[in-house]
Amino acid sequence: MINRSLVQERLLLVLNFYNELFELSKMNNEEFLAESRNVAAAESYLRRSLEAIFDIGRHVLAKTGNIKLSLEYEAIA
Numbered sequence: 334m335i336n337r338s339l340v341q342e343r344l345l346l347v348l349n350f351y352n353e354l355f356e357l358s359k360m361n362n363e364e365f366l367a368e369s370r371n372v373a374a375a376e377s378y379l380r381r382s383l384e385a386i387f388d389i390g391r392h393v394l395a396k397t398g399n400i401k402l403s404l405e406y407e408a409i410a
Contacts, residue, residue: 335396343385350378350385 365371390409
């Protein structure tokens with residue numbers, strides 16, 4: 334059975350990361366690039382969002398019997 338709580342937690346993470354990225358997007362290019370932490374933060378938010386999305390996909394596929402847990406992200410997509 335699919336764990337709704339796990340899926341909701343991951344979706345909440347994605348929403349939070351989206352909100353952080355949205356705030357970063359309000360900066361102009363010069364302002365954004367002036368602080369190296371902005372670039373690192375944006376990269377981290379994107380990577381962590383993708384990981385959460387793939388975690389959801391892996392969970393759903395595993396619980397429906399369609400995959401083994403060792404699948405790479407490409408196979409999950």
